[in-house]
Amino acid sequence: MARSAAIERITKETQIKLSLEIDGKGEAQICTSVPFLDHMLDLFARHGLFDLKVEAHGDIDIDFHHTVEDIGIVLGTAFKEALGDKCGIRRYGNAVVPMDEVLASVATDLSGRPYLVYNVELPKVKIGDFDVELVREFFQGFVNHCGANLHLNLMYGDNVHHIVEACFKAAARALDQATQLDSRIEGVMSTKGKL
Numbered sequence: 001m002a003r004s005a006a007i008e009r010i011t012k013e014t015q016i017k018l019s020l021e022i023d024g025k026g027e028a029q030i031c032t033s034v035p036f037l038d039h040m041l042d043l044f045a046r047h048g049l050f051d052l053k054v055e056a057h058g059d060i061d062i063d064f065h066h067t068v069e070d071i072g073i074v075l076g077t078a079f080k081e082a083l084g085d086k087c088g089i090r091r092y093g094n095a096v097v098p099m100d101e102v103l104a105s106v107a108t109d110l111s112g113r114p115y116l117v118y119n120v121e122l123p124k125v126k127i128g129d130f131d132v133e134l135v136r137e138f139f140q141g142f143v144n145h146c147g148a149n150l151h152l153n154l155m156y157g158d159n160v161h162h163i164v165e166a167c168f169k170a171a172a173r174a175l176d177q178a179t180q181l182d183s184r185i186e187g188v189m190s191t192k193g194k195l
């Protein structure tokens with residue numbers, strides 16, 4: 001059974017079409033109208049081995065906030081829909097990813113309970129024309145609609161581009177692990193009963 005989802009979300013602020021295949025090959029077609037987010041989502045797909053297509057338009061004449069946040073919402077929605085009843089998945093995943101001088105750690109639990117821990121202190125700067133404050137908004141939108149616990153910790157690092165990139169790569173690898181199917185597991189790994 002294909003673990004995939006195709007979501008279209010239209011508001012007065014943003015118009016987003018997204019398709020996700022969890023058991024993919026890391027193939028991405030990303031066009032968000034936010035160049036740095038295109039780059040991050042391309043790496044997210046590649047490192048998570050997800051097939052991901054995103055076409056998004058938004059009120060970027062104001063700023064990138066609504067577009068970035070809403071893409072996080074739609075990606076979280078797609079993961080939730082693609083995972084369905086989550087039967088047989090590993091549920092937990094974690095990754096520690098270096099990127100040059102940076103080390104970033106991400107742990108996730110696809111519990112159904114949304115919770116973001118974001119220990120990634122960043123200066124209020126831009127990467128290109130991308131406000132790095134929007135990284136938190138992206139992941140907050142993601143967890144709220146995926147129903148995941150997601151802990152992002154910057155262990156150390158300096159270059160803001162490297163820090164954000166390491167976070168996206170680590171999140172992808174943690175989610176790849178958590179979404180893996182394991183024949184040893186019957187039913188959803190629950191905190192009640194079996195575990």
Ligand SMILES: O=P(O)(O)OC[C@@H](O)[C@@H](O)c1cnc[nH]1
Pocket residue numbers: 043161162165
């Ligand atoms: O996944 P890789 O790190 O092999 O490639 C991407 C990376 O080289 C590129 O995005 C980058 C290099 N320095 C900042 N960003």
